[in-house]
Amino acid sequence: MTPLNLFLLLSALLFSIGLAGALTRRNAILVLIGIELMLNAANINLIAFWRFGPNPEALTGVMFAIFSISVAAAEAAVGLAIILAVYRHNKTTNLNQIDTLKG
Amino acid sequence: MIHLSAFQIFLLLTVLKIAVVLVITLTAVAYTVLLERKVLGRMQNRWGPSRVGPFGLLQPLADGIKLFLKEDLMPLAVERPLFVAAPVIALACALISISMVPFGAETTYQGVDLFQIANINVGLLIILGVTSIGVYGIALSGWSSNNKYSLFGSLRSTAQVISYELALGLSLVGVILRAGSLSLRDIVNSQSAHGARSWNIFGGLQIVGFFIYLMAAYAETNRSPFDLPEAESELVAGYHTEYSSMKFAMFFMAEYANMITVACVATLLFFGGASSPFGHLTDHLFATGFIHAVLPIFWFVFKVFSFILLYIWVRATLPRFRYDQLMGFGWKFLLPLAMVNILATALVLAFRS
Amino acid sequence: MSLFFLITAAIAIGGTLAAMTRRNPIHCILSLALGLVGVAGVYLALGAQFVGFTQILVYVGAVAILATFALMMTQGHIVSALIEPRRAFSRSSVSGFVTAAGVFSVLGWAAQSYRPLTPSTQQAPAAGAKEVGVALMHTYVLPLEVIGVLLTAALIGAVVIALPSEEERS
Numbered sequence: 001m002t003p004l005n006l007f008l009l010l011s012a013l014l015f016s017i018g019l020a021g022a023l024t025r026r027n028a029i030l031v032l033i034g035i036e037l038m039l040n041a042a043n044i045n046l047i048a049f050w051r052f053g054p055n056p057e058a059l060t061g062v063m064f065a066i067f068s069i070s071v072a073a074a075e076a077a078v079g080l081a082i083i084l085a086v087y088r089h090n091k092t093t094n095l096n097q098i099d100t101l102k103g
Numbered sequence: 104m105i106h107l108s109a110f111q112i113f114l115l116l117t118v119l120k121i122a123v124v125l126v127i128t129l130t131a132v133a134y135t136v137l138l139e140r141k142v143l144g145r146m147q148n149r150w151g152p153s154r155v156g157p158f159g160l161l162q163p164l165a166d167g168i169k170l171f172l173k174e175d176l177m178p179l180a181v182e183r184p185l186f187v188a189a190p191v192i193a194l195a196c197a198l199i200s201i202s203m204v205p206f207g208a209e210t211t212y213q214g215v216d217l218f219q220i221a222n223i224n225v226g227l228l229i230i231l232g233v234t235s236i237g238v239y240g241i242a243l244s245g246w247s248s249n250n251k252y253s254l255f256g257s258l259r260s261t262a263q264v265i266s267y268e269l270a271l272g273l274s275l276v277g278v279i280l281r282a283g284s285l286s287l288r289d290i291v292n293s294q295s296a297h298g299a300r301s302w303n304i305f306g307g308l309q310i311v312g313f314f315i316y317l318m319a320a321y322a323e324t325n326r327s328p329f330d331l332p333e334a335e336s337e338l339v340a341g342y343h344t345e346y347s348s349m350k351f352a353m354f355f356m357a358e359y360a361n362m363i364t365v366a367c368v369a370t371l372l373f374f375g376g377a378s379s380p381f382g383h384l385t386d387h388l389f390a391t392g393f394i395h396a397v398l399p400i401f402w403f404v405f406k407v408f409s410f411i412l413l414y415i416w417v418r419a420t421l422p423r424f425r426y427d428q429l430m431g432f433g434w435k436f437l438l439p440l441a442m443v444n445i446l447a448t449a450l451v452l453a454f455r456s
Numbered sequence: 457m458s459l460f461f462l463i464t465a466a467i468a469i470g471g472t473l474a475a476m477t478r479r480n481p482i483h484c485i486l487s488l489a490l491g492l493v494g495v496a497g498v499y500l501a502l503g504a505q506f507v508g509f510t511q512i513l514v515y516v517g518a519v520a521i522l523a524t525f526a527l528m529m530t531q532g533h534i535v536s537a538l539i540e541p542r543r544a545f546s547r548s549s550v551s552g553f554v555t556a557a558g559v560f561s562v563l564g565w566a567a568q569s570y571r572p573l574t575p576s577t578q579q580a581p582a583a584g585a586k587e588v589g590v591a592l593m594h595t596y597v598l599p600l601e602v603i604g605v606l607l608t609a610a611l612i613g614a615v616v617i618a619l620p621s622e623e624e625r626s
Contacts, residue, residue, distance in 0.1 A: 002461045008567030010465050010498065014472055014491075016560035021476030023552030029530075030481060033488055036519060037472055040495050043511075056581045059591045060575045065507050068586070069514050070603050074610035076519040079581065080526045081614035087527075087530045088620065090571055098546075185482070224584050228509040235517025239489070242524050246482060256530065261525050265518065285585040 007048035015041035026084065028093040032079045039072045109213070117216045121202070124220060128201055132359040139415045146419040167352075175348040178248070186245035188344065190353035193240025197360035200230045201452045204367045205288050207377045207399040218377075218400070219288065226287040227279065230368060231272055234323065238264050241325075242359065243341040255310035256341025259426065265285040266433045267322035267329075273441035274315035277448035278303050278372045291376035299380040304373040308451065311444045315437050320365040322433065324358060327418040366410035370403060384444050404418055464497030481527055489520040503581075506588050 018037030025031055043065045050061020087093050107115070137152065137159065144151025152159035177183070203226040207218035216222055223229060238261055245257020279285060282293040282305060294301050303309040324331040343354045370376060377399035424432070475484045482506035492515045579584025592600050 002458055004569050005570055006461070006465075006568065007498070007502070009564055010468065010562035012560055012567055013469060014495070015563065017469075017476055017561055018558045019558035020553055021553050023555060025476070026462045027481050029483055029527055030476075033475060033485065033523060036515070037475070037491075039468055040492065040511075040515070043507075044495065044498055047499055047504050047507060047524040050504070058595075059581075059587060062504055062507055062588065063591055063596050065577070066502070066510065066592075067596075067603055069507075069510060070607060073514050073519060074607050076522060077614045078610050078617065079521055081618040083526055084529065084618050093530055112568060182482075186485075223505075225505050225509050228506070228513065228585075232509050232512040232517055235521070238517070238521050239486075239524075242521065243482075243486075246524075246528055258525070258528055261521065261528075265521055265525070267516070279585065283549070283586055316615075 004048060004052045007044060011041040011044040011048070013041075014038075016045065026081045026094050026096055028095055028098075029080070031095065032083070035079075036072055036076060039068060039075075043068055065076065112213050113215055116212070116217075118202070120217070120220050124201060124206075124327070125198065128198065128360060128363065129356070131363055132356050132410045133167065135359050135362065135411055136166070136355075137163050138411065139418075140195070142415045143410065143419050146416075153416040169345075170348060170352040173312070173348040175350065178346075179248075179343050180249040181249035181345065182249065187350070188205050188347075189240050189244035189247060190350045191240075191355040192243065193237055194211045194353045194356070196233050196237035196240065197357040197364065200233045200364045201367065203227075203230050203287055204269060204371065205291060205376060206403055207396075209288065210396065222286065222288050224259040224284070224286045227290070227368075227372075228286045231268075231275075231366070234361075235265075235268060235365075237357070240354075244346070244354070248342070248345040250345055253342050253344050260325060260342060263322055263329065263331065263429060263433075266430060267319045267428055267437070270372065270433055270441050271319035271323055273438065273445060274312045274319060275372060275384060276441075276445045277309050277312040280445070280448050280452055281309070287371050287376075291371055291378065295378035298378070298390065299375070299415075302373065302380075305456070309373060309444075309448070311440065312438050313369070313449075315444065316369060316373070318437055321414070321417065322371065322429070324365055326358075326362065328421040328424055329429060330423060330424045362411060362414060363407065366407045368412075369410055370406040374406050458501065461501045462500065464494050464501055466609070467491065468494030468498060470494075474597065484522050485520055485527065488523075489516050492516050493519065506584055 005088050016033045018041060020034075022031050022034030025034065046061040046064045046068070048049065048057070048061075050056055050065075053061070083093055086098060090098050092098065111284075112442065139161075141151040141159070152162040155161040155165045177186070202220040203223065205216075205219040205222070209219075210217045241257050241260045241264070243257075245253040245260070248254070278290060282290040284293075294303050294306070297306070300306045304313045321327075325331075343351055346354060379398065379402050467492050469496055471487045471489075473491075474487035475491055478484045478487060493512060496508045496511040496516075497506075500509060
């Protein structure tokens with residue numbers, strides 16, 4: 001069985017990749033994707049702690065992951081709707097060009 | 104006699120099963136095309152293909168040779184890797200989901216189930232997941248073709264498929280509630296007690312669920328009356344406008360393989376899978392031997408082909424929806440109906456137990 | 457260390473790295489889908505089958521497809537306009553990478569200093585549809601209701617936000 005540390009390391013790596021993407025990309029959709037990646041990394045931790053924890057029959061981590069997946073789905077839907085609305089208004093999804101406070 | 108370990112036997116039998124199922128599925132795909140052309144022809148008062156071989160039975164072979172030998176055109180402006188990958192994704196996803204389907208009664212040899220490639224306890228979830236990955240094939244083909252008609256076709260198709268996926272998934276929840284499992288084998292076993300009376304569609308009171316599934320499945324497979332993505336009169340041929348030769352054939356095969364998968368799932372979930380409609384009444388007639396083993400497969404194939412016939416019948420009968428009608432039907436009618444169905448099934452089950 | 461974990465972890469890391477570095481957004485989203493399949497594989501390696509395939513269904517089948525769809529809706533017709541210019545060392549990207557590297561070093565240090573742990577049970581406890589459903593309806597019924605309200609609100613909110621305003625429609 002793979003030790004817990006490796007799962008934590010993998011999740012830390014995925015989190016950092018997502019963070020770097022969310023901070024450096026200029027396309028709004030890709031920033032959203034970076035945020036989703038960070039959520040996924042957190043999910044790996046939840047499942048790993050469930051599997052290695054003292055009381056796995058309670059399914060705590062699995063439940064947490066399922067709830068977090070549904071929250072992420074809701075977030076993606078609203079986020080993409082906002083991006084579509086912004087695009088309709090500004091004709092671009094490049095975050096550098098969406099910098100006016102007044103429409 | 105060479106002695107094989109249990110794992111080697113498992114591996115050998117699994118590869119054999121995959122090969123047999125693949126060959127049968129692809130043959131079935133080819134002959135479904137012929138069946139469709141024949142039946143459509145008769146319904147429109149003409150013959151359908153009748154020249155190649157007796158009753159046109161060799162027509163699929165001729166079509167295959169034709170598609171193989173045609174020039175494989177690659178338009179200049181396409182996004183090359185994705186253009187090639189799209190039909191492969193579409194066909195692969197269509198074929199993967201068949202591996203979860205139990206084709207006959209549970210028959211084990213050396214601990215390996217002979218009539219099902221993989222019995223996984225979340226089988227239904229895998230079928231839904233793999234089908235949803237298949238959308239990438241459509242979306243990518245439209246985008247990578249760099250062509251307005253293709254892009255519109257694939258946009259339409261993607262929107263349609265992800266909208267109807269919701270209704271499709273929710274229509275199955277009633278069945279899952281009744282069986283208490285996502286394993287397709289368990290779902291079939293939960294409705295094999297008294298023949299047709301205990302099938303989900305009759306005894307399980309899932310006729311509304313079946314209706315929703317049927318509508319959503321037509322939309323999922325882009326079949327008439329929901330075949331807007333490839334509406335010839337508006338979009339040339341939709342997302343596969345730029346495709347030719349074998350790449351086009353792969354899309355074509357994916358569509359028909361999806362049809363067969365959908366028919367298999369409907370059979371498993373609502374019509375008792377490989378169980379006989381007469382329950383155990385006819386058991387004493389074929390108590391032993393070959394017929395007893397093969398009869399479940401006969402029932403399964405019979406049910407699946409009845410569905411495919413229904414598909415063709417609907418195609419010959421109904422005109423195409425308008426796009427706003429299609430979206431309204433999915434979101435405002437099928438989705439609420441599916442939720443009411445879940446509520447009603449859960450209430451009935453709660454009061455019965 | 458199992459081979460399955462290695463393969464899925466490699467797919468996850470490779471896919472997500474490509475998703476965050478490719479210049480063509482469509483390639484990014486496709487690599488993301490691949491990376492998410494890898495993450496689902498990691499869940500399977502941990503014995504959580506239900507969550508793994510839910511992940512494929514929700515993330516690969518819905519979220520990533522939705523992102524592709526949004527991309528095709530907004531800029532699908534001009535392929536060249538999609539591709540981001542090469543700007544390797546602008547100030548904002550350097551500070552982004554430095555922040556991410558700092559976060560990774562802290563998290564990685566924390567993960568490494570964790571004492572090696574073995575699972576309390578050899579076989580992963582059953583986490584199939586039935587167990588998850590029972591847990592949802594008993595212990596976690598309140599969170600379930602809250603999630604239901606959240607999803608409904610998100611559904612209505614997304615429709616309202618994406619709806620064209622009065623002036624744009626005329």
